[in-house]
Amino acid sequence: MVKYLILQNPGHNRVFYKEAGELAAAELSIASQRLSVECTDIATQEVAGVRYITLSCNDDLSEADINILSRLSFVFAIFHQFGIFAEDGLLPIPFAKYEYLDSxxxxxxxxxxxxxxxxxxxxxxxxxxxxxxxxxxxxxxxxxxxxxxxxxxxxxxxxxxxxxxxxxxxxxxxxxxxxxxxxxxxxxxxxxxxxxxxxxxxxxxxxxxxxxxxxxxxxxxxxxxxxxxxxxxxxxxxxxxxxxxxxxxxxxxxxxxxxxxxxxxxxxxxxxxxxxxxxxxxxxxxxxxxxxxxxxxxxxxxxxxxxxxxxxxxxxxxxxxxxxxxxxxxxxxxxxxxxxxxxxxxxxx
Ligand SMILES: C[S@@+](CC[C@H](N)C(=O)[O-])C[C@H]1O[C@@H](n2cnc3c(N)ncnc32)[C@H](O)[C@@H]1O
CATH class of the missing domain: 3.40.50.150 (Vaccinia Virus protein VP39)
Structure with missing residues (x-):
């Protein structure tokens, strides 16, 4: 299993109050149906007091997958987790550049x-x-x-x-x-x-x-x-x-x-x-x-x-x-x- 942790855009928390994590998980679940890998374990997890959305996949995400995830409304940063615990290490994954006009x-x-x-x-x-x-x-x-x-x-x-x-x-x-x-x-x-x-x-x-x-x-x-x-x-x-x-x-x-x-x-x-x-x-x-x-x-x-x-x-x-x-x-x-x-x-x- 390959595990990814996604940091939520702080603006997302402001808009959706305490439901921000659930909305992000719903959007990610819909997106996961389009990914080239099989994903489970979409949930929220705290690491050092900060909430992340987790995603476990049966293989590495492809470039096309990153292209989809980079567009999700709540995504601020995507990390590949290495080691057994999230605290062991988080490697940032570069975003796909998809904007036709500046957001x-x-x-x-x-x-x-x-x-x-x-x-x-x-x-x-x-x-x-x-x-x-x-x-x-x-x-x-x-x-x-x-x-x-x-x-x-x-x-x-x-x-x-x-x-x-x-x-x-x-x-x-x-x-x-x-x-x-x-x-x-x-x-x-x-x-x-x-x-x-x-x-x-x-x-x-x-x-x-x-x-x-x-x-x-x-x-x-x-x-x-x-x-x-x-x-x-x-x-x-x-x-x-x-x-x-x-x-x-x-x-x-x-x-x-x-x-x-x-x-x-x-x-x-x-x-x-x-x-x-x-x-x-x-x-x-x-x-x-x-x-x-x-x-x-x-x-x-x-x-x-x-x-x-x-x-x-x-x-x-x-x-x-x-x-x-x-x-x-x-x-x-x-x-x-x-x-x-x-x-x-x-x-x-
Ligand atoms: C919630 S607002 C949409 C706001 C928009 N998303 C924005 O960010 O500017 C709903 C809009 O529906 C328009 N509206 C209401 N009845 C309509 C109708 N029958 N045909 C077209 N527009 C209508 C209103 O004038 C209002 O601008």
Whole structure:
């Protein structure tokens, strides 16, 4: 047996309080199904007062395995343990360099209502690892409730094409301004385009703001190597009107939490809905239509306002497979007094 110890990103502890170890173990268990070696003993272990996540494998991890582990949201450092006890020796293993864009694109921004970027990265990882696709495929990801774009930014760090739909114009605008500024600050080549994606008359027109960019001048010259990031200022329930059927490998999003942030407890915001069940019921047929077979949806919601089995029923009624069993059931955690967050993982078979 070869034993590895993984040190957790301190930010992970901050986001998930005391459940950080369990969430990390769940993400690692899902990832371990993709490794070239057989792994057991995924648990937490203290060494000299510091918590590590352990992983025992029947052989050395390959380069491709390190490539997968380096991406996990909680991973800060990976050590190969030699000797019988962890105290005997820990040899650091170099990380794989996988970032297409610098991850600061996702960490720099702070605003009310932002979904934590480590949590978002975890959702993107779980979606990819539960799907029939690999990180090396040409992945297109959709966030149908994209806010100011944390999921899209995380997808861009991975070099995925990333598309969002968001009902609030202000968020769409801020997302677009920020992304453009980032490309300019990093001196990356890009094209930007605004075009109608839906509507016969101007009064009912729905637009997408889209960037085509690359992380080097050479890559930008070759159109097939360019990446896309686009946001539609529209309604999540209409994604099949904005995008072609079977066009996304992954759908990832953080649903409205079902609680009013600062205004009067009404269940509707000015344009969208705060009720996650209503949003799923009305949006799911369209989300299913744009998702490829073998693709997955990972959605976060507040389990205080909606039980998982009620949510799961809606997906099952649409003929989708809800991954309910361990380790997919290991993600529930407290965010604050009114939000207990969980994720649901769903596959289109
Ligand atoms: C929890 S927030 C997402 C935050 C985002 N992940 C971020 O970090 O910026 C949920 C978003 O869903 C949007 N929303 C609610 N109903 C919608 C609908 N019917 N169509 C599109 N967006 C909607 C809200 O405006 C809000 O921005």
């Amino acid at each position: 600061k694109i996702s960490t720099l921004q702070k605003y009310p209502g932002k979904t934590n970027e480590l949590f978002t990265k975890m959702m993107v990882n779980v979606a990819l690892l539960a799907s029939d696709f690999t990180y090396d495929d040409a992945i297109s990801l959709l966030d149908p409730i994209s806010g100011r774009g944390t999921t899209l930014n995380e997808a861009a760090v991975y070099g995925f094409n990333a598309f969002g739909v968001e009902i609030e114009h202000k968020s769409v605008h801020e997302n677009q301004v920020f992304f453009k500024k980032h490309l300019q600050n990093e001196r990356l080549k890009y094209l930007s385009d605004r075009r109608m994606v839906y509507g016969k008359k101007k009064s009912e027109a729905i637009y997408i703001d889209e960037f085509e960019y690359a992380n080097s001048k050479e890559a930008f010259k070759d159109e097939t190597q360019r990446k896309k990031l686009g946001v539609v200022n529209g309604n999540a329930q209409d994604v099949d009107k904005y995008f072609k059927k079977n066009s996304f490998n992954l759908i990832v999003g953080d649903l409205p939490y079902g609680i009013a942030h600062g205004n009067s407890g009404a269940n509707k915001s000015s344009t969208g809905t705060r009720n996650p069940l209503e949003l799923i019921r009305t949006g799911l047929p369209a989300w299913k239509a744009v998702l490829k077979t073998g693709g997955t949806m990972v959605l976060a919601w507040n389990s205080f306002v909606l039980a998982k089995n009620r949510l799961a029923e809606v997906f099952e009624q649409q003929g989708l497979k809800v991954l309910n069993e361990a380790p997919y059931d290991g993600f529930e955690h407290m965010v604050d007094k009114s939000i207990k967050r969980d994720i649901i993982v769903v596959k289109k078979l």
